[in-house]
Amino acid sequence: MKVNYILLLVFMLSIFTGCKEKSSEVTITGQLENVEDGTIINLTKSEGNIAIPISTDTLREGKFRFTFKDSINEARLFSIMAKGDGFPPTWLDIWVAPGAKIEISGKDKLIRTWNVESDITEQKELNQFKSITGEYQKMIQSIMTEAYSYFDARKKNPEKSKEYVAKMDSLYAIRDSLDILIIKKEVDLLAQNKTYSKVWLQKLNDHSMPLRYTELPQEYIDKMKNLYENMPKDMKKSDTAQSIYLSLYPPTIVKEGDNMADTDMWDVDGKMHHLADYKGKYILIDFWSSGCGPCIMAIPEMKEISEAYKDKLTIISISSDTKDIWQKVSKEKDISWVNLNDFKGEDGIKIRYGVIGIPHYVMISPEGKVITSWMGYGKGSLKNKMEELIKS
Known part of the structure; x- marks a missing residue:
């Protein structure tokens, strides 16, 4: 009995020591x-x-x-x-x-x-990608630093705005061409080393994501599709793999005159809603995130129009934030109108509306048809849009 007790004590001490060392x-x-x-x-x-x-x-x-x-x-x-x-x-x-x-x-x-x-294994793998694209990355960073200086210069010298915008556009075109070269090199490495690791999966996601808003050489689209199709079945169930699928095989984007796209969404109290629940009035969909400055700037004006047009209009804000952040910011900003989340981030209903930047607004008719959509916010812009779109 005494021997068993001593062995147990030694075992417990070894566990404690191991935990302490880690x-x-x-x-x-x-x-x-x-x-x-x-x-x-x-x-x-x-x-x-x-x-x-x-x-x-x-x-x-x-x-x-x-x-x-x-x-x-x-x-x-x-x-x-x-x-x-x-x-x-x-x-x-x-x-x-x-x-x-x-x-x-x-x-x-x-x-x-x-x-x-x-x-860390993942860092060592990431460093392999950096080693083959480092020179391109340096060039892009130098270009973006210069472009950012023109952005600041526009504020100080608005009379030269057109000149600065032209310079920025020229730099962005060079950056885009370098981005393509990086994608080519890194997709080739993904095909060469099919590790199916976290880094491998994230890189495939990073390079398929641009397909949502730009064109890439078909050769590399086909390569990425092949990499996805040959991915282990269990890996395809992950959120990242599903994001890759949506980039490579995008759903149909609704356009003006189409029936509105809909899905399951929830309010801050956990109750399920659908856009169809609000047919009968105009619907203004507001795609937003708490990390988007203009989205937050627009909140006071949305409060105003929600009151001014309460008999004719329902504002529905759809957040791409995680649950905790969304609930916290919604409370802080006192969002009193319909405020929903499908908890799918960039891969949710916003894809169906072709959202590539926020704030992004979509106006829906009382019958549930898409009237128009636009991106960006400036003071007074929402009021002007409502005056233009809502018929008395």
């Missing part, structure tokens, strides 16, 4: 050259379309550091962003896992091509 603390250290001290470095993680801040550090003697506890027991994707003049409007993807020690180094402000070293 720390969940993550350490990320950075060493940068040619970047000014005082630069703000941000660490974020994604929740749907929203970047959630995790930590912030200020560059001192070219160094930054993040230390935090990660409650997830598997590798997941985080991002590093930097604020300051000369940084491109982009981010650095890094894979994080409990107990990981991650080292980042860079020799300039082209953040997307900073080196990331760790023992």
Whole structure:
């Protein structure tokens, strides 16, 4: 009996010791050259379309550091962003896992091509992709930094707006051609190394997604379709794989004069709704997200028109946020009109309406027919649209 007790004690101690040694603390250290001290470095993680801040550090003697506890027991994707003049409007993807020690180094402000070293399998695989497209990524970041400077210049010198827009359009065209080259190289690598890993799946999703709003060479569309079709059956059930399918085999987009597209959606209290429930009045669909500045700016004006046209119009806001973020922001902004979510993010009903940017609005007739749609918001624009579209 005593022997059994001792063995049990040894067993419990071994478990305790093993747990103690496997720390969940993550350490990320950075060493940068040619970047000014005082630069703000941000660490974020994604929740749907929203970047959630995790930590912030200020560059001192070219160094930054993040230390935090990660409650997830598997590798997941985080991002590093930097604020300051000369940084491109982009981010650095890094894979994080409990107990990981991650080292980042860079020799300039082209953040997307900073080196990331760790023992995390996913990071090593991601680095393979970076190694074959690094030069293209550097060129794109330089182009986007220049384009962003013209964007700021437009605000300071509105009389030169046309000149700056022309320069930006020229730069965007070069960027787009470089994006195509990156897709070609990385899709070839996906076909060569069919690892079917998280990184592999995410890369296929990243490169099929542009098909929703632009054209790609048919050769590479066919290659991506082939990669999807030969994917393991279990993998096809994942949310990412379903997103890939919708990009490669898009559903029909409703157009002016068509019957409105509909689906199952829920309000903040968990009750199911359909657009058809609101036929009989005009319907203004508002596709939005809490991370979209103009979407949030439009809320006061939507409150006004919801009251002004309450006998003739139903506003239906459809969020692409995750449940928790959507419920939190809906409460903070006191959204009093119909406010729904299909919990499918970019892969939900917004695809049926051809939404490629938000805010995106769709006007539906009382009979359920699509009247028109438009993107973007400026002060007074919704009031003007309602005056134009709602017949007295």
